Amino acid sequence: MYSEPISTAAAPSPAEHKEALRQSAIRKNAWRMLPLLTLAFVFNYIDRTSVGFAAFTMNQDIGLTATQFGWGAGILFAGYCLFEVPSNLALYKFGARRWLARIMITWGLAAAAAAFVQGPVSFYFLRFLLGVAEAGFFPGVTYLLACWFPAQYRTRVLALFMMGVPLSSVIGGPLSAYLLQMQGWLGLHGWQWMFLLEGLPAVFIGLVVLAWLRDDPKDAHWLSPDERRELLEMLAEEPRERPKKALFSALKDGRVLLLATIQFGFILGSYGIGIWLPLILKNHGLSTMSVGYLSTIPYIVSIIGMTVWARVVDVTGRKILNLMLCCILGAVALFASTAWNDLALELLGISIAVMAVSSARAIFWTIPTRFLTGMAAAGGLAFINSIGTFGGFVGPTLVGALKDATGSFSAGIWAMAGMLCLSALLSASLWLFMKKE
Structure with missing residues (x-):
């Protein structure tokens, strides 16, 4: 009689299971959430910053000075900031899935409508309207991801989501340059086709979000019951610093105000670079297509650097230290980019600065979710983002005004570097208010 062979492989322990x-x-x-949300973020940034490519011909077509263009490019953030907190409170009330879909659909329509601007006033109005439509998107996604991913995964998860920022330029630069070549097709300017064909995809992505996502891990039908139970247990076990659940208590917290100011500094630099980079490169006498391709280099560098830096932060847990280092590196790189009148060296400095600022964004948003929960998270994250994102108005406007005043982009770049230095100092002060690194 033969007996069955005895397996030597040990069964997984309960802890391993x-x-x-x-x-x-x-x-x-x-896999369920990040590809779709990152794609949405790609078009979010394309619809914000592709106006820098439109400026090649649009400014002359509708009669905009550099100051007027900078004002119009930045006024988007005034609308965004004014409606950020109300939008995220609505998200908390109606659910992230429905409200994020609404945001995407309305911003897509507003972005496409920019094809029909006639002069400075209509340009200002539609850029402001685009900001109102977009309000709440980024903090809404941050809030949603905090509901689904425990703290030890959030830096990497947010870094993957924030790849939408550099990817938007890797994709959007060549795409915008190509669409500008459609000059005269069906009687429209190239920049009009650019606004139409880059704006409408957000509408379709919003419809997919409505059908594909869910608000709460308890409704995750793609997980098995055991996986769902373990995920909910992980989220319940998560340590927090005296969680705040009421919106008013969150807005009184000095850490919230400090974080908003820190973000203001590096967002000013981020959008100051993002909006004006095509014109900075064009200043070297390059063709439109050359600008389109060269403008992708800083963002390719950013994708690689941000991924590596996020991994280091998740392993070491030193979020405040690394946030400060990102801001310092960004400031030094921006200063260095103006030191020589050489395209390659200027692009190298800008590339390092973009990588540093992108990494700062990913690290930054893991900090407030340590002490904000519930409505305080929805409203508090929106408040931080609304104040911080006002830098997106100041940055492009400041660079445009200094360009008109001095005839050079250098003064604007120095101003952005100075604000990053301020963000670095304020980041260091977080050690006085946060109990644990």
């Missing part, structure tokens, strides 16, 4: 379920739940959530 538990960890496998948790990793599986995180992996499935990431």
Whole structure:
């Protein structure tokens, strides 16, 4: 009689089985949510910053000076900031899935409508309207991801989502340059086709978000019951610093105000670079297509650097230290980019600065979710972002005004570097208010 062979492979222990379920739940959530949300972020940034390419011919067609263009490019953020907190409170009330879909659909329509601007006033109005429509998108996604991913994964998750920023320029630069070549087709200017064909995809992405996502991990039908249980247990176990659930208590917290000011500094630099980079490169006498391709270099560098830096932060846990280092590196690189009148060296400095600022964004948004929950998270994150994102208005406007005043982009770049230095100093002060690094 022959007996069955005895297996020598040990069965997984309960702890190993538990960890496998948790990793599986995180992996499935990431695949379910991040590709779609990152794609939405790609078009979010394309619709904000492609106006820099439109300026090649639009400014002359509708009669805009550099100051007027900078004002119009930046006024988007005035609308965004004014409606940021109300939008995120509505998101908390109606659910992230429905409200994020609404945001995407309305911003797509507003972005496409920019094809029909006639002069400075209509340009200002439609850029302001685009900001109102977009209000709440980024903090809304941050809030949603905090509901689905435990703290030890958030820097990497946010870094993957924020790849939408550099990817938008890697894709948007050549795409915008190509669409500008459609000059005269069906009687429209190239910049009009650019606004139409880059704005409408957000409408379709919004409809997919409505059908594909869910508001709460309890409704994650793509997870098994065991995976769902383990995910909810992980989220419940998450340590927090005296969680704040009421909106008013969050807005009184000095850390919220400090974080908003820090973000203001590096967002000013981010959009100051993003909006004006095509014209900075064009200043070297390059063709439109050359500008389109060269403008992708800083953002390719950013994708690689941000991914590596986020991994380091998740392993070491030193979020405040790394946030400060990002701001310092960005400031030094911006100063260095103006030191020589050489395209390659200027592009190198800008590339390092963009990488540093992109990494700062990913690290930054893991900090407020340590002490904000519930409505305080929805409203508090929106408040931080609304104040910080006002830098997106100041940056392009400041660079435009200094360009008209001095005839050079250098003064604007120095101003952005100075604000990054301020953000670095304020980041260091976070150690006085946060109990643990």
